[in-house]
């Protein structure tokens with residue numbers, strides 16, 4: 001879920017002539033309330049069924065708005081494993097405006113990919129693989145995300161800027177959640193461990209801004225790599241490069257004491273002794289054009 005700077009709760013709290021970008025504190029607070037509500041809906045109110053575990057990460061776009069990634073694991077009997085159940089929760093089509101004009105508007109405004117730009121194009125191709133292929137029905141793939149139903153109805157819709165789209169451009173969403181939150185909430189099913197398996201392929205893993213992570217995050221990566229590969233070596237023998245400075249942002253635990261916060265540092269992780277420290281002594285920013293670093 002991404003923060004919508006035009007949420008009524010944000011606009012109502014601005015002074016005359018202020019823009020949402022002038023008040024990142026208000027945006028962050030409103031976003032946090034919405035995020036808490038979304039988690040409450042999923043975990044306590046069991047929106048998708050009984051939850052076994054969940055984890056979330058909040059990111060801020062550079063100088064910008066917050067967004068949250070939430071990974072929910074459902075209990076065995078509640079897993080969304082059939083096409084019918086997936087279709088009940090997830091859509092990837094543009095609804096007829098006559099059927100539900102509000103949802104149509106929300107999807108057209110917030111759940112359409114494109115036009116592609118620098119942020120998604122790699123060698124001239126969309127890295128998110130849009131436009132997707134038309135699909136007559138949802139298909140489960142054993143080892144990947146399901147391919148959601150995107151029928152070729154022959155209908156197209158126009159977005160501002162004369163960008164004409166059909167069902168191939170829709171980012172999968174959940175109708176009910178989109179209606180409640182009125183913004184970009186991408187909902188997808190992960191039916192395999194492919195998202196974790198990709199860690200196999202790499203010999204090197206570079207972890208930027210590592211001091212922001214709590215020590216147990218480092219230990220979880222270590223343990224996961226050992227489990228996945230069956231090699232009982234630190235990080236299963238892969239080279240891990242941690243980047244960052246301990247004089248920048250550090251992990252914070254809410255309502256904790258100073259020593260609890262200090263103990264959260266990756267420096268106090270059991271695995272820290274495996275790392276070798278290198279200091280960066282050359283100011284590389286001086287040597288490059290400034291706009292290469294944002």
Ligand SMILES: [Zn+2]
Nearest residue numbers: 116120126130
């Ligand atoms: Zn794209």
